[in-house]
């Protein structure tokens with residue numbers, strides 16, 4: 001199958017592109033490199049020994065987007081492209097609505113024009129808002145606590161309405177829990193720009209000595225050790241979930257939703273302990289005030305995905321941390337050494353060593 005992957009140069013996208021190639025799919029990547037580097041795709045090509053069609057396109061450039069989709073004629077689209085920093089979405093909400101919601105609208109128009117109506121969308125457990133009934137099932141009522149989360153909610157609703165209006169569409173809304181880890185080679189992984197917002201990359205940077213200590217946001221939650229509990233999921237398991245969803249959509253129309261999580265939660269202190277064990281490094285931390293908007297606990301009921309997709313997460317916390325640590329050690333500054341900021345088309349072609 002020919003799969004076009006928006007945001008394919010990013011963290012989850014690059015791992016998914018590698019698995020698609022390894023499963024024999026033809027892959028086109030579409031990215032504007034606003035939060036990634038073509039270096040990730042160069043490494044995916046190296047790891048797979050296969051080729052990728054890389055298009056530097058912004059979802060907000062409607063004409064170029066349509067022309068790209070019409071000429072690529074993909075069988076399916078996996079849509080990762082989006083902005084994801086919760087704090088930034090609060091200070092710049094319109095940037096998030098424009099990029100994520102308008103960007104998705106443009107993509108849907110372009111897909112319709114190209115005759116491609118199979119879509120896997122990156123949603124998020126953030127659509128469960130401040131829901132406290134655990135574990136979270138797909139039928140849990142949705143809400144949003146910040147503009148980023150609201151973009152995901154709006155897009156899910158938009159896709160449901162599209163599916164209801166035209167039965168030719170096959171759509172999967174995948175609600176990710178907390179993606180972490182890296183490919184086992186240590187060649188691709190998460191490369192946050194600036195100070196990481198998320199726990200795992202922050203802890204990894206403390207372990208490698210780039211930062212002094214982890215601020216643990218809250219030690220007085222109603223959880224076993226008082227710190228926040230999350231359902232961390234290995235990015236390789238998450239990527240596999242996309243292939244399983246694609247397979248399902250091949251045989252079925254309509255709009256579907258699945259949680260992609262492990263079903264088990266780990267606390268902040270358990271994550272820090274796992275990093276200490278795996279890295280052999282001291283990881284200093286300090287318990288500080290709770291972070292605004294955080295819930296005490298969040299974890300999935302992943303049964304629906306197991307029953308309908310035959311998918312379940314295979315890797316535990318120890319392996320997530322081991323793989324993340326290998327990536328961090330091999331790339332202490334992420335892709336930065338080779339980072340091309342806002343590359344031109346010519347630079348990308350030269351970079352990938354292709355005509």
Ligand code: NAD
Nearest residue numbers: 007010011012031032033034035036058059081082122124
């Ligand atoms: P990422 O930032 O690494 O990847 C997103 C990619 O999209 C980047 O390569 C970026 O350059 C590209 N992009 C952004 N806007 C674009 C635009 N207008 N046109 C073209 N390309 C554009 O993020 P990620 O962690 O890989 O996340 C992928 C998706 O999964 C996002 O939609 C995110 O909201 C969602 N998600 C992520 C998490 C998480 O914790 N990582 C959790 C739940 C959901």
Ligand code: UFG
Nearest residue numbers: 124125126176177178197198199202215216217228268294
């Ligand atoms: N935490 C700390 N210190 C830090 C960072 C985080 O103690 O420096 C704690 C948080 O309070 C929380 C846990 O670590 O208890 C996990 O926090 P993350 O920021 O790593 O992840 P979140 O669960 O807050 O949010 C992430 C993404 C959201 C997404 C959500 C569900 O950032 O975009 O997972 O998929 F919506």
